[in-house]
Amino acid sequence: MRLDYTDKVNKKLNAHFFDNYNFNLEKTMIQSLYIFQSQSKQLLYNKNFQSDEKVEMFSSFFSALQMFVSELTESSSESLSTIELGEYLVIISRIPEVKSDLVIIIDKADIKEAQKIIPKVISIIKSHEDLFINWDHEPEKFEMFDLKIIRLILSNKKLVSDSTLTTNQSSILKSIWEQKGSLSDKLRENLLKEREKLNLVYQHEENYPDKYNISKKLIEISEKLHDDEKFIEYQTESKSLKDEIKDRRLRLQYYLDKLNESLAYSKFAETYSYLYSFCIKLQNFAEPDIIEKYKILAKILLNRSKIPREEFKQVVKDISMIEDEVNTFFNIGT
Template identity: 40%
Template sequence: MDKSFQDISSGKMELFSSFFSALKSFISEMVLEGSKELRNIGMGDYTVLITSISEIKADLVIIGDKDDQKEINKIIPKVVKLFLKNKEVFLEWDGKRADFKVFDESLTEIIQSNKKLIGKASLIEKPETVLKSIWAHKLDLSDEEKQKLSKELETLKIELDQTENVARKLEILDRLLNLSENLKAEQEFINFQNKKKQLKDQLRDVKLKLRYYLERVKESVSEAVNSLGNKPINEGSYKEVYLNLYSFSNKLKLISLDDTWEKYREMANMLINKDDFSRDELSDAIQFVFKMKTDVNEYINI
């Protein structure tokens, strides 16, 4: 779990989380080396204290001002004791971050009991410096490895610019973040992290619009069928169904990692070009729309 005791705007939380991601990667390497005692890592104006807690198969990582190291050492036993009192949260964890909210109040009390540890300074004030400090502890790649990863990075940057699908863009950015971390390219890493945040915002917007068009599809198809009366199915007006279903397929195309959006586009085209199809074909298309699930998450595969 990640826990910050500084006020960070939602717009900067993504970048803050990236520091934890970079730290986790480095810390994992340290753990694999078998060092289990308290470890200190200098990061310029900051220090990272890592304590292994074997009973819960986890590491406690605290980042703070380097001048506060003594104060941080005082609270470490309290935090460890808190975690050990709730071993089951860690040992039975099924991947849900919300499970760790049980610690929020107690952790806040522990930190606030030492006023010296609460300040206004933030890791994200000097992002390049912090990342450089973190990665200074990583082994350098060989020239051959750097060249190979740099080539892949440039290729993916071009692909990113040429890709419209938001889901695919996020996949590319995850790889670019990994490459820039391995290459210790601080500014590239920050730029990619900012782009990822923008894309996540776009993804949320697309999902909202997808939900709206799905609701309108269901409403408009019911209205179209109800207004038929005794008229045959091919004499109905399906313009509204078409417009909403077409828009739905457009939004789905932006975030789907496969071609499922195409079948909704096909059904939309059938409804607007109804005279080109038999009554049975038109009936099948309308039944298809009627049977569309109402939960928008059923259509999203990312």
């Protein structure tokens, strides 16, 4: 299991520590730090010393990087290994005492200073052996470990280059793919055809959640094709779609809350207004027939004096069920 058991704990710790120390994350010597279980190669802990915004924005890039690092630990059998990755070095250190592998990514120019930090990181890991051997899920133990790692890394600034992993995505991706070997002509041809067809669907797709899911597939295909330009292009578009989905979710939830509140007090004129606004915001989220269904319910509210009592009661019930019906839209892209 991963030690960073919730993103909330990590973000809370990072926000508290970084705010207090006013430290520029991108000036840290170590760019990324990973700890894998030696036998299973399961990721136990990771820390990317980039802003939360950049980690989220370039999530596909960091996922590709993490996968590559994991494969390196599996293929390497030496107690200490160093692999070039563009302008960076990946340093793998075996820690048999805790049955784990430490992996750090640094700028080549910082290798001498980084070699002084690695033993200190290993010392912290060994001093928290219970986290890796028999962790009892006590948050306090994890927080102490996490804070020590953060404090150590942030106390060592970059000496030479101001480059970061995210500003060098293209060269890093190319380096990763070069080490994985080239594709066969047949596989490349098939992947290009698949991406071309999928991109056509992507360009014409109007449903945001569906478009977002397609963008993730296009990123995967571009990674398989070793196409750094398209990988970065689709990654950027995917992040934009995800942000739009999150924003729309908040707006939809606002209208739902107001709708339910007015419905509870039988303020049907207000319910109509909120439901109609909700339908407008539901564009690009739900199928047209669903939106039309809700619009019809809204119109019935305006003409309630002409509707039989039992039929109107059913309409009110149907409106009260809308939130449950659209939860599937809310859960996409979160």
